[in-house]
Amino acid sequence: MNVIPMYIIGERLNTSIPEISKAVKSRDKDKIIEEACAQVEAGEAALDINAGTHGRSEEDDVLWMMDVVTDGANVPLSLDSSNAGIIEVCLNQYKGPGTPIINSINGEAAKLEALTKLIKEHHCDVIALAMDERGIPDTAAARLEVITKVIDHLENEGIARSRIYADPLVIPVSTDTSKALCTIETLQGIKKDFPEVKTIVGLSNISFGLPKSKLLNRTFLAILIASGLDAAILDPTMPGIMPTVKAAEVLLNHDEFCTNYLSAYRSGKLEP
Amino acid sequence: MNVIPMYIIGERLNTSIPEISKAVKSRDKDKIIEEACAQVEAGEAALDINAGTHGRSEEDDVLWMMDVVTDGANVPLSLDSSNAGIIEVCLNQYKGPGTPIINSINGEAAKLEALTKLIKEHHCDVIALAMDERGIPDTAAARLEVITKVIDHLENEGIARSRIYADPLVIPVSTDTSKALCTIETLQGIKKDFPEVKTIVGLSNISFGLPKSKLLNRTFLAILIASGLDAAILDPTMPGIMPTVKAAEVLLNHDEFCTNYLSAYRSGKLEP
Numbered sequence: 001m002n003v004i005p006m007y008i009i010g011e012r013l014n015t016s017i018p019e020i021s022k023a024v025k026s027r028d029k030d031k032i033i034e035e036a037c038a039q040v041e042a043g044e045a046a047l048d049i050n051a052g053t054h055g056r057s058e059e060d061d062v063l064w065m066m067d068v069v070t071d072g073a074n075v076p077l078s079l080d081s082s083n084a085g086i087i088e089v090c091l092n093q094y095k096g097p098g099t100p101i102i103n104s105i106n107g108e109a110a111k112l113e114a115l116t117k118l119i120k121e122h123h124c125d126v127i128a129l130a131m132d133e134r135g136i137p138d139t140a141a142a143r144l145e146v147i148t149k150v151i152d153h154l155e156n157e158g159i160a161r162s163r164i165y166a167d168p169l170v171i172p173v174s175t176d177t178s179k180a181l182c183t184i185e186t187l188q189g190i191k192k193d194f195p196e197v198k199t200i201v202g203l204s205n206i207s208f209g210l211p212k213s214k215l216l217n218r219t220f221l222a223i224l225i226a227s228g229l230d231a232a233i234l235d236p237t238m239p240g241i242m243p244t245v246k247a248a249e250v251l252l253n254h255d256e257f258c259t260n261y262l263s264a265y266r267s268g269k270l271e272p
Numbered sequence: 273m274n275v276i277p278m279y280i281i282g283e284r285l286n287t288s289i290p291e292i293s294k295a296v297k298s299r300d301k302d303k304i305i306e307e308a309c310a311q312v313e314a315g316e317a318a319l320d321i322n323a324g325t326h327g328r329s330e331e332d333d334v335l336w337m338m339d340v341v342t343d344g345a346n347v348p349l350s351l352d353s354s355n356a357g358i359i360e361v362c363l364n365q366y367k368g369p370g371t372p373i374i375n376s377i378n379g380e381a382a383k384l385e386a387l388t389k390l391i392k393e394h395h396c397d398v399i400a401l402a403m404d405e406r407g408i409p410d411t412a413a414a415r416l417e418v419i420t421k422v423i424d425h426l427e428n429e430g431i432a433r434s435r436i437y438a439d440p441l442v443i444p445v446s447t448d449t450s451k452a453l454c455t456i457e458t459l460q461g462i463k464k465d466f467p468e469v470k471t472i473v474g475l476s477n478i479s480f481g482l483p484k485s486k487l488l489n490r491t492f493l494a495i496l497i498a499s500g501l502d503a504a505i506l507d508p509t510m511p512g513i514m515p516t517v518k519a520a521e522v523l524l525n526h527d528e529f530c531t532n533y534l535s536a537y538r539s540g541k542l543e544p
Contacts, residue, residue, distance in 0.1 A: 177528055177530060180522070184524075210533070215519050215542060216523070219520055222495055223497075223498040223523060226456070227498070247484070248491055251445060251478070251492050252453060252456075252495075253449045261482070
């Protein structure tokens with residue numbers, strides 16, 4: 001058995017969180033490093049950085065975040081921006097470690113072309129969303145069709161399937177209780193059609209608008225891991241999240257002799 | 273949408289639990305009623321009763337438990353004994369409400385014959401285990417083969433598939449980390465081959481021998497519900513168990529408009 005543990009990407013370095021926005025605006029290095037290290041410690045995680053809510057100062061702010069996090073935490077970064085130009089600037093200044101992930105591409109033609117060029121130049125990984133210029137499809141079949149086109153395009157450009165993280169997309173279940181099942185079915189379809197492609201979700205969106213978000217997030221995470229999820233963007237410091245990952249890995253036979261589970265237990269990481 | 277909520281059967285009225293054994297031996301009605309009502313309240317549950325550890329007094333003890341629980345809790349019972357004669361006596365004296373469940377039959381020929389007769393006479397439901405006189409098969413394919421024979425036998429005797437709860441069997445994952453996956457795959461096979469048959473597990477066995485049993489139990493439960501589980505014998509008073517059921521039902525689109533989830537939240541039943 002040689003199973004790779006779940007790849008966790010910490011979501012908290014995002015200026016949509018008021019305290020992060022404040023820390024970025026005031027150039028509070030200590031706060032950013034503290035948030036970075038807490039996530040790395042909890043989730044053995046890579047880190048997503050996003051200053052998209054800051055409008056005209058996004059480029060300066062995300063570059064500052066990247067510098068601070070690279071110095072303070074030394075883990076691979078997920079470069080998260082809807083602006084391809086900003087992703088390019090970040091890639092040019094990325095100092096490691098490892099390979100950054102572009103977050104994200106989708107079926108939208110112009111952006112797909114621009115970012116494909118960057119993926120090839122910088123040999124980085126990429127998150128590919130199951131949507132295009134028409135928006136997010138309503139059915140699993142339609143999402144699978146969109147992501148298939150993106151994967152085929154990347155493959156034709158010489159980008160290995162193993163460098164792609166396909167995202168079936170998570171929509172708040174409060175908006176329509178069929179939405180979580182649509183994510184699960186899209187995920188299963190991707191794993192069936194493209195076993196070499198990795199799968200990822202942004203987890204926290206599922207519980208938006210409902211009470212007990214931790215309960216919904218951890219329960220959905222268990223179901224998604226059992227459906228073939230390889231990676232997740234989430235808050236690894238949220239109670240119950242990393243313990244659920246460790247438990248699911250035991251139950252799905254990804255953790256022979258329960259080695260990682262027992263090690264997490266001994267170091268207090270199955271609490272609460 | 274017309275989805276039946278998970279059918280929960282409380283497991284705690286079992287003399288393998290020392291305080292229950294003591295209460296049964298001393299004919300402590302209050303303690304038994306308290307345990308019965310706590311489970312019914314937590315899980316909207318039916319109740320399993322088992323005095324199998326009491327040897328020669330099993331029949332007297334389980335009949336006494338049945339009387340006490342029927343008076344005190346008024347929910348259907350799962351009659352749990354390895355002795356077909358004791359199940360027959362219980363069925364003869366069963367006063368309701370609803371239909372009792374026989375717990376359990378398996379592929380063992382003599383017992384299967386004796387209990388099939390009782391199921392027909394008493395029009396009750398039955399839990400059918402994926403094992404026979406040779407023991408519990410190691411692979412999902414072999415378990416599915418055994419349970420198929422049992423289902424076919426019952427059907428030939430005129431027992432509707434909808435009255436059968438097929439149990440893929442849960443073995444402690446600490447003994448071999450492939451065992452949970454074997455349960456999951458057997459369950460998926462049963463749902464695929466026999467969509468009208470209900471599925472059930474005895475949950476708690478999964479975590480035997482490992483720390484943080486609540487974490488493993490609730491995570492496995494989420495995965496099993498997503499794999500098609502219809503019913504479970506478990507401790508509904510265990511923290512995190514019933515909240516996980518309610519969350520999974522939302523995520524799998526079994527709870528339109530999140531009605532049951534929000535109602536459980538308002539009555540404090542999503543704690544802790």
